[in-house]
Structure formats: structure tokens, C-alpha cells
Amino acid sequence: MSPTSDSLVAAFRQLTDPRHRRGVRHPFAGLLSVVFLGLLSRHPDFASLARWAKRHWPALREAFGLTRPYAPHATTYSRAAAAFSIDEFRGxxxxxxxxxxADAPTAAAVDGKTSKQAHDADGDPIHVLNVFAHDARVCLADWPIGDGKETEPEVLKAHLDELFAAWPSLRVLTGDALFCQRPLARAIVEAGRDYVLAVKDNQPDLHETIRAAFADATPASASATARGKNAGRSRPGGSGATRRRRTTPARR
Structure with a gap:
């Protein structure tokens, strides 16, 4: 059975094969597909992954276009996985x-998680920022946070253009109170998207301002605000925001 044009194996065929031609016995896309499926099957190291692949080799061989009658050794997987391009893989x-x-995701949640399987050069778990579409039940993107020098909101802000280019259907990002920062919110709005961010008592002034603003809000006032924003967007150069001009009394 040959992989179809919309299969994951066909997508992996777009990647550059990092191996030397001499001694190559297995197609790179097929090997990477085995590694990918093995990790999804909770085999975090290459030794257990190789044993799992050996048990299921007839099915894997047919599905992923592998031609050899015997499954490769663990070192074959590790050498292939160590050299390929992460950026190409993501793309x-x-x-x-x-x-x-079937349905392009329109909303996604952003949250930081510590990986249980991936480790850095020092053997420490890698902390990553995930963008997760709940309706589709799939992680759309993830980026490492680093060694504490960068924060999760800063990493998200730096990758917003990349995220929206890869997933143009995304309209709303949600996040907890950590992401409630003005530079990030401004960047999301400037990209033509919306956000739903939690505000807690760790930002008392902002929390009180929001409570006061919503205390007198009515459906009619919300509709009027929405109409005003839409009118601003329809004007040439309009961004939906009302410009305020400061004036001072004329000097006599």
C-alpha cells in the first residue's frame, strides 16, 4: 500500500534527508514516521521504540513504505532523528x-507546560509554550521557553506572526492571568485577532477597573461600543480606537 498524497508520510517526504547516501537502507520519511508514531504510543526512548517497532514491523512496513524485511536497530532511529531539521518538521x-x-480551528488556548519526555543538554525537562485547539484536540504549535530569561507572554508575542501565518483561521486566543499584559494584548489586536484573558487579584488596579466598567454595562451599551469599533475599522486608516486630543487653554 503506497502512502497517499495527503498522508503524514507524504508530508515527511518534504524534509531534507540528513543522512549520507552510503549505507542508507530505509527511507527517511518512513523512519521518521515510525519514530513519530512510537512517541505517540508512549515510547520515550529509542530502545523501547525499536522493540515496539519490531513487534509491529509488518504493519508499519506496509503503512510507511518501508522495504526491508527486518526492523532497524535503535541506533538507526536515533541517528536519523538527531540530524533532521526541526523547522522543516514543524512546517x-x-x-x-x-x-x-475537517474544520479549521478558530480558537486556541495558550499555556506553558513542562515536557515529561523531552530534556535539554543538561538532562532537565524542557518547558514549552503550547497553543492547543480544544475542539480539534490538537496542539497547533509549541515553542521552548528557555532557561528563565524569557517569559511565556514574551515568547507568544515573538511568535504571533508565525502562528497566524500557519493558522490563518485562528480568530481568538485564550490564556490565564499570566498572559494579561498590555503589549501582548495590543499585538493580538493589531494582528486583527481577539483575546480572552483572565484577570485576577494579582493585578488589583486592572481588576477593579474592569469590575467598574462592567458594573454599568448593558446589552445596549455593548452594541453601541461594537458599532463604534466597526465604524472605525471601515474608515481609511481607522483602527477602531478613538483618538483623544489633549488641548490646553490659550495663553493671554
Missing amino acids: ALAGWLARVM
Whole structure:
């Protein structure tokens, strides 16, 4: 059975094979597909992954276009996985997801998580920022946070253009109180998207301002605000925001 044009194996064929031609016995896309599926099956190291692949080799061989009668050794997987381009992999996987998903995601949650399987050069778990579409039940993107020098909101702000280019259907991002920061909110709005961010007592002034603003809000006032924003967007150069001009009394 040959992989179809919209299969994950076909997407992995877009990646550059980092191996030397001499001694190559297995197609790179097939090997990477085995590694990918093995990780999804909770085999975090190459030794257990190789044992799992050996048990299921007839099915894997047919599904992923592998030609050898015997499964490769663990070192074959590790050498192939150590040299390929992460950026190419991200692009191929995101493109494949966008093609096969029945409904393009319109909303996603951003949250930081510590990986239980991935470790850095010092052996410490890697902390990553995930963008998760709950309706589709898939992680659309993830980026490492680093060693504490960067914060999760800063990482998200730095990758907003990349995220919206890969997933143009995204209209709303949600996040907890950590992401309630003006520079990030401004960047999301300037990209033509919306946000739903939690505000807690850790920002008392902002929390009280929001409570006061919503205390007198009515459906009619909300509709009037929405009409005003839409009118601002329809004007040339309009951004929906009302410009305030400061005036001072004329000097005599």
C-alpha cells in the first residue's frame, strides 16, 4: 500500500534527508514516521521504540513504505532523528494538519507546560509554550521557553506572526492571568485577532477597573461600543480606537 498524497508520510517526504547516501537502507520519511508514531504510543526512548517497532514491523512496513524485511536497530532511529531539521518538521506537520482537518480551528488556548519526555543538554525537562485547539484536540504549535530569561507572554508575542501565518483561521486566543499584559494584548489586536484573558487579584488596579466598567454595562451599551469599533475599522486608516486630543487653554 503506497502512502497517499495527503498522508503524514507524504508530508515527511518534504524534509531534507540528513543522512549520507552510503549505507542508507530505509527511507527517511518512513523512519521518521515510525519514530513519530512510537512517541505517540508512549515510547520515550529509542530502545523501547525499536522493540515496539519490531513487534509491529509488518504493519508499519506496509503503512510507511518501508522495504526491508527486518526492523532497524535503535541506533538507526536515533541517528536519523538527531540530524533532521526541526523547522522543516514543524512546517511539514502544520501543513499536513491544515490539509486533513475537517474544520479549521478558530480558537486556541495558550499555556506553558513542562515536557515529561523531552530534556535539554543538561538532562532537565524542557518547558514549552503550547497553543492547543480544544475542539480539534490538537496542539497547533509549541515553542521552548528557555532557561528563565524569557517569559511565556514574551515568547507568544515573538511568535504571533508565525502562528497566524500557519493558522490563518485562528480568530481568538485564550490564556490565564499570566498572559494579561498590555503589549501582548495590543499585538493580538493589531494582528486583527481577539483575546480572552483572565484577570485576577494579582493585578488589583486592572481588576477593579474592569469590575467598574462592567458594573454599568448593558446589552445596549455593548452594541453601541461594537458599532463604534466597526465604524472605525471601515474608515481609511481607522483602527477602531478613538483618538483623544489633549488641548490646553490659550495663553493671554
